[in-house]
Amino acid sequence: MKKLAFVAAAGAVAVAGGVQADTLSDTIARGALNCGVNIGVPGFAEQADDGSWSGLDVDVCRAVAAAIFGDAGKVAYFPVNSSERFNKLNAGEYDLLSRNTTWTFSRDVDLGLSFQGVNYYDGQGFMVPTSLGVSSAADLGGATVCVQTGTTTELNLADFFADNGISYTPYVVTTAAETNEAYLAGLCDVYTTDASGLAANRTTFPDPSAHVILPEIVSKEPLGPVTRQGDEVWGDIVRWTLNSMIIAEELGVTSDNAAAMAADADAPAGVKRLLGVEGSYGAMLGLSDDAFLNSLSQVGNYAESFERNVGPDTAVGLDRGLNALWTNGGILYAPPFR
Ligand SMILES: N[C@@H](CCC(=O)N[C@@H](CS)C(=O)NCC(=O)O)C(=O)O
Numbered sequence: 566m567k568k569l570a571f572v573a574a575a576g577a578v579a580v581a582g583g584v585q586a587d588t589l590s591d592t593i594a595r596g597a598l599n600c601g602v603n604i605g606v607p608g609f610a611e612q613a614d615d616g617s618w619s620g621l622d623v624d625v626c627r628a629v630a631a632a633i634f635g636d637a638g639k640v641a642y643f644p645v646n647s648s649e650r651f652n653k654l655n656a657g658e659y660d661l662l663s664r665n666t667t668w669t670f671s672r673d674v675d676l677g678l679s680f681q682g683v684n685y686y687d688g689q690g691f692m693v694p695t696s697l698g699v700s701s702a703a704d705l706g707g708a709t710v711c712v713q714t715g716t717t718t719e720l721n722l723a724d725f726f727a728d729n730g731i732s733y734t735p736y737v738v739t740t741a742a743e744t745n746e747a748y749l750a751g752l753c754d755v756y757t758t759d760a761s762g763l764a765a766n767r768t769t770f771p772d773p774s775a776h777v778i779l780p781e782i783v784s785k786e787p788l789g790p791v792t793r794q795g796d797e798v799w800g801d802i803v804r805w806t807l808n809s810m811i812i813a814e815e816l817g818v819t820s821d822n823a824a825a826m827a828a829d830a831d832a833p834a835g836v837k838r839l840l841g842v843e844g845s846y847g848a849m850l851g852l853s854d855d856a857f858l859n860s861l862s863q864v865g866n867y868a869e870s871f872e873r874n875v876g877p878d879t880a881v882g883l884d885r886g887l888n889a890l891w892t893n894g895g896i897l898y899a900p901p902f903r
Pocket of ligand 1: 603604605606645646647665666667713715716717718739740741742758759762763786788
C-alpha cells in the first residue's frame with residue numbers, strides 16, 4: 566500500500582512538474598550530439614591532428630549519433646577532466662558523457678545521473694618503474710602515489726592502504742597529462758588509476774618497458790556512458806545503442822555484413838529485429854527503424870570497436886578478459902532485443 570502511494574506520487578510530480586526533458590528533439594534541432602569525452606586516454610578517447618576523435622568511449626558517441634542522424638560524424642566533442650565532467654553534464658553543456666566513468670552509488674543517486682550500461686569492465690591497478698624492484702602492491706608501504714583528483718581512484722587508494730594498514734603519501738594532480746609528467750619526473754613512486762588507464766598512459770612513455778603494472782586489482786570500475794536524470798527516452802536511446810553493439814557481436818553482425826544481412830530474407834529473426842527489418846524498434850525510441858543498421862554499419866559491433874581501439878593488436882594491448890561476451894567466459898551481457 567505504502568509503495569503504491571509512493572509510485573503514484575512520483576508519477577504525478579513528473580507529469581505536473583514537466584520534468585521530462587526532450588533531449589532527442591533538442592539534439593535533432595541542433596544537428597549534432599553533444600558528447601563529453603576524455604581529454605586524451607589512448608584507445609579510449611584521442612583527438613588526431615586533423616581534429617577527428619577515436620576510441621572505445623568515442624565510439625559510443627559515434628554510435629548514438631549514427632542511430633539518431635544516420636551519420637556517426639554528427640558529434641560535437643567536449644573534452645573534460647575528471648573533476649568537471651558531472652557538473653558540465655548536469656549543466657547541459659553536453660547530453661552524453663562517455664569518458665571512462667565508473668558507475669557508483671553516489672554518482673548514480675546523489676549527483677542526479679543515470680548510468681546507461683557498461684562499455685568496459687575495469688579495476689584499479691598500480692604501476693611502478695621496473696627499477697624499483699617491487700612486484701606486489703603489498704610492498705608499497707611508505708610510497709608516494711600519483712593520483713588524479715575527482716576520481717574513484719583517489720577514494721579507493723585511501724581504502725586500500727587503510728585496509729592493509731600501510732601508509733602512503735598521495736601526490737594529487739588534476740589531469741592525466743600532469744599525472745604522467747609527475748610520475749615520469751619521479752615526483753611519485755607509484756602511478757594508480759584504472760588498469761586500462763595505466764596500460765593506455767604507459768604507451769605514451771619514452772620507454773614503456775621500464776614500467777610494470779602490478780598484479781593486484783583493488784576495486785571494481787564498471788565504466789560506462791552517463792546521462793542526466795529526467796529524460797528516460799534519452800537514456801533508453803543511449804542504453805540500447807550500447808546494447809545493440811553487444812547484441813550485434815552475439816549475432817555476428819558486423820560493419821561489413823550489416824547491410825547484406827538486412828537485405829537477406831533468410832537472416833535470423835533476431836538479426837532482422839536488430840537491423841529494423843522486422844518490428845519497429847527504432848520507432849519505439851523516436852528514431853528510424855534502421856537506426857542500429859546505421860550505427861552498426863558505421864561504427865561496428867562491440868568486438869570491432871574493442872579490437873580497433875584497445876585490443877591486443879593496438880598499442881594499448883588489452884585482452885577481452887571480463888569484457889568478453891558472457892558466452893565466451895566474460896561478463897558482457899545485454900538484455901534481449903525483442
Ligand atoms: N574511472 C575512474 C577514473 C577516471 C579518470 O578520470 N581517470 C583519469 C586517469 S587515466 C583520466 O582519465 N584522466 C584523463 C585526463 O584528465 O586527461 C572514475 O570514473 O573516477
